Amino acid sequence: MGGQRVIEETEESMKSKTSLVFAINGERFELELSSLDPSTTLIDFLRNKTPFKSVKLGCGEGGCGACVVLLSKYDPLLEKVDDFTVSSCLTLLCSIDGCSITTSEGLGNSRAGFHAVHERIAGFHATQCGFCTPGMSVSMFSALLNADKSSPPRSGYSNLTAAEAEKAVAGNLCRCTGYRPLVDACKSFSADVDIEDLGFNSFCKKGENRDDVLGRLPCYDHTSSQVICTFPEFLKNEIKIDMSLDPRKYRWSRPVSASELQGLLEVENGLAVKLVAGNTSTGYYKEEKQRKYDRFFDIRRIPELTVVRRGDKGIELGAAVTISKAIEALREKEDVSMLAKLASHMEKIASRFVRNTGTIGGNIVMAQRKQFPSDLTTILVAARATVKIMSVGSGQEQFTLEEFLQQPPLEAKSVLLSVEIPSWRPVTKKKNGSSSPDTRLLFETYRAAPRPLGNALAFLNAAFSAEVSLSEASDSIFVHDCLLAFGAYGTKHAHRARKVEDFLTGKVITDEVLMEAIGLLKDEIVPDKGTSNAGYRSSLAVTFLFEFFGSLTQTNAKTTNGWLNGGCKEIESLKPEAMLSSAQQIVENQEYSPVGKGIVKSGACLQASGEAVYVDDIPSPENCLYGAFIYSTMPLARIKGIRFKENRVPEGVLGIITYKDIPKDGQNVGTKGFFTPDLLFAEDITLCVGQIIGLLVAESQKLADVATNLVVIDYDTEDLEPPILTVEEAVQKSSFFSVPPPLRGKPVGDITKGMAEAEHKILGSKISFGSQYFFYMETQTALAVPDEDNCMVVYSSTQAPEFVHRTIAGCLGVPEHNVRVITRRVGGGFGGKVMKSMPVAAACALAASKMQRPVRTYMNRKTDMITTGGRHPMKVTYSVGFKANGKITALDIEVLLDAGISEDVSPLMPSGIQGALMKYDWGALSFDVKVCKTNTVSRTAVRAPGDVQGSYIGEAIIEKVASYLSADVDEIRKVNLHTYESLGLFHNAKAGESPEYTLPLLWDKLAEFSGFNQRRKVVEEFNASNKWRKRGISRVPAVYGVSMRLTPGRVSVLSDGSVVVEVPGIEIGQGLWTKVKQMAAYSLGLIQCGTTSDELLEKIRVIQADTLSLVQGSVTGGSTSSEASSEAVRICCDGLVKRLLPVNAALVEQTGGPVTWETLISQAYQQSINMAVSSTYLPDMSTGAYLNYGVAASEVEVNVLTGETTVLRTDIIYDCGKSLNPAVDLGQIEGAFVQGLGFFMLEEYLMNSDGLIVTDSTWTYKIPTVDTIPRQFNVEIINSGHHKNRVLSSKASGEPPLLLASSVHCAVRAAVKEAKRQILTWSSNQQGIDLSFDLPVPATMPVVKEFCGLDVVEKYLEWKIQQRMNI
Ligand SMILES: Cc1cc2nc3c(=O)[nH]c(=O)nc-3n(C[C@H](O)[C@H](O)[C@H](O)COP(=O)(O)OP(=O)(O)OC[C@H]3O[C@@H](n4cnc5c(N)ncnc54)[C@H](O)[C@@H]3O)c2cc1C
Ligand code: FES
């Protein structure tokens, strides 16, 4: 705490404030202002200066929610506490003066007892890696607390409705769980939910009595939230004495009136000053965090800026009113629909924890000064808002917001005081001056963004107002006046389409008029050059105009009644709003109990409370230094020099470690994995953008990160060949990595014969895939601590400690026994912490070795995204031959795989692609993969590497064949599913025995389980009767081969009977520890002493992986580590059981009855029996490799006008063999599916032409959120039965289900096809409409809209006009 906690108050401090006082989890903190850097964020303080590490850093830009805390403020006048969530990565420490902070460990913890939120998260199996969970817990707690504040809820429940529960975590990202269990945990508090309708949990079984269940649910007594006192009494007393901060003394001050602020701004000439409200803008303008300011003025206590004034003239909102408070204020005038619509739109800005501190003034100033793509300015321009500005020199002035936006950027010393939204009155007047009684005011706002509930910037937003009347003569709608504002589409500011406004004013709305208006609009709403998806954005403008006016063109009674009733959205309601729901069918298997039971994940509550320790939570050792990576920004260039800007070494920087620092006996090696080692640092020549050049070492992580921006690398490209940046260039230059023969694709059957048998052929068809980033919530991190005798202990967040170990030893040039790598848990891996963790740990170790001080790093999100690579992009060309019935006879396929600059695990890719592709019987298969070496960042394994693409290629081919034959695609799939015989031909021994091939069974069962065939009919009917919404439904199979690997283990029993288990498998969220514990309990239970297996479970602890304790640990990956580790443990336990059985028998004989485990162990100790067994599981070659099967059906709805896709329902049936823990497997299935959904629908990991990753933040890289998962998500795990030699008959679940997400993509394609068919019916010109199209991956909103037709509205109107002319 740096000695800053001062309890006593001196008389002096009573007069003028010299310090900040606040509370964290009820503890008082006082910090001397003079010693504070005002740019310190709350998260910096919490993580570095307090023991409260539950607050995690996931992005540092307000985009993930891992750092969310509850902030409570007390109003002494009203004696009221206001509690709300904030992102601690954007909140400045100084701004919490007088506030109280509650973190997840403050809600409850292992010592004081966990909170019901923690326990329900655990019981609903809603945590995997656990890195997001403390933030989730706080978001849920805050929602409950606020719901139950004003009126007490029913005992045991909360007032929070199920719908609100769904929104409670809408801004928090989770990469593991797929969100459904998190939402269920939150909904379990709601009174309007029947717990039976929630997903699988440890509290209730299907069909149980509701009251019994309630008794078992961790108690939620709404008063328990008061037990957690969010605002301690001592602080209430202190803040009653409100003292000012002397602005001359400190860099941070908080003026209390506009005039005081003005005075300060006038005086502070020449100094760099910053007005601070919520400080959330630094999430977007990250460079702001690094700018040096002389003075910070906190403007949130100035009454003129916090005013909310309602009057006849309108509503005035002070600029420092938060967006959340503004929403509340606008909602208070329920009768004014425009205000309610503004509020609804504002609810989609950012996420709740950003809106709670982000102010309307801050947003407007960001837009005005820096052209931020704001929603607020667009909707406020449409509402004809005005702003009040206070400037040094000119005093106070008022402008319309529109005028203000056009002005030069607001000066640093000018202040936006308030915004006024005028009351809405008709503009047109009757002749006598009163407003026309027949006019109606229409107001609507629009926004198209990748996430419906917000937390994503809009592609385009719009807000329109119009004053219209019914023209009785023509029974049509007459426009008296209108205002059309558009924004965020790649233009400087919110823009009014004045030409269109002028054109429409005074017109009767007809299709022809609308068509002409659209023509004008397209000339006016033109994104600036270089804006992404420009065509799409312009088309959205047309869409929204059409949505607004479209229904008013229909001159019939229905319409006119419609608008008279106040709505102009007469077009079919475009958004299915169904609540999330789910059903799981799980068979808990008692045979090997507790193996087979869905027990709660080990350490789940610790994860929820935030006490679980990740690498960056380990307190820094004394003298610790911090590293930040410097990477290349050139694809192929000579490094001439590395220096700092102005040749000045920034304060706190100790140096830059490069390859030149590698010790004499060491090697410049950054990875020692399966194949050729890779470099740690670029040497004289950098080989790709993103290649690591050095590790900058400084006294804090912040200093290190900031200083990397001051590093200048001088490059030179003279005499160098141009870089290879595409697979085509690699082919041209024969730049390939070789693939060992057993890993190359292998042909099946005779392709020439197969082609000859074909009745039809499709030749040279193409498919391409981009990349996908892991998006683990915990970025790459390591801590290296030098030890005696040239040894090094490294704490690494890795999936491959053994490889990290080897790499470090190689790099330092020391024997491997000088290195120890320890990994307790990993905050998400998804393959990204296999190879990519090695250079991170090695660089820290090298720096630590050189400086003889501990060195750690926690990579910032941007560096992580730029340097780690992600999934392999690929381009596929295929030719397929088939019969008239759709049976495929031959497939010839060539894949160009972009491996990037180094080999990594790329040689493993061909077998992955081919394995999953062979889910269908292709007749004969010819398969060739070229692993291209390009000057781009090295790609690596990402969950289901190669398999996900291979599986999708299969679907794309089937779809193509079905389109060619105009046949039902589901039929074509079925025709090409393997028989057991053909499965054996393609997969050889992996096919196993005939009863193991369960795919055909799953296929049929899914049809029944999901009502697939009936729903297909419903979808058809839906499509026939809806123009702007189209649905698609699709069912796909997945086959996924896995192989077990040699795996060691050790089980030791301590003298009190507690058991320690060591396995090399790393707990990355997949529940490995839980399965291992279950296996140990089952196996030790076979002794059948007086202690049951379930009781033994409580005595077992799986401990961190330590490479010196257990060697040959290899890698956690490939979906089989849990099984293999469990099996290793089973073998160890068998050894112990053998030793203990005679002891047990003797004791039973002596005592005449069963003996407890403790007695047994005590006796064994007395007899000096070795109570530790180490062993190794060596898989049987005949059964150690096997196939996994699953089937999914997804139904989607596509909004033809915006391209938005809603996944209405997904049903999955997955064969888990005999699940070791169905709760864990269910989590893996759902989580993998949702990650796959991201790959197929959302995530664009894009490079520029030099190979630099440009989607490098949460602003540009969009993983699924709670609002993008299937609205209904049903999963059935089947236990298909016994499998000889398999680990208690279990099967893998970590990766295979990811493949099933292609069902969503295929369903979207089906829906888009319907949209295209519809256009065909409208077009006389059928050119360019191809029904056998390939829909790209990912099918993002712009992609879907493009395929539905960017000009679909124009086509429709043209058709309508033509129709009328024909009559
Ligand atoms: C993750 C995330 C997602 C977001 N998504 C959206 C979105 O979808 N749509 C959208 O519209 N916005 C979005 N925003 C922007 C958000 O609304 C703004 O960050 C917020 O409103 C800014 O308010 P603030 O109080 O935090 O401003 P601050 O960060 O405190 O200030 C912003 C700037 O304005 C200056 N300033 C602040 N107040 C005044 C004043 N009264 N007079 C003069 N200068 C002032 C400050 O000096 C600073 O330069 C998002 C933000 C985040 C972090
Ligand atoms: S770390 Fe603060 S929101 Fe991501």
Ligand code: FES
């Ligand atoms: S459990 Fe949510 S990110 Fe891992």
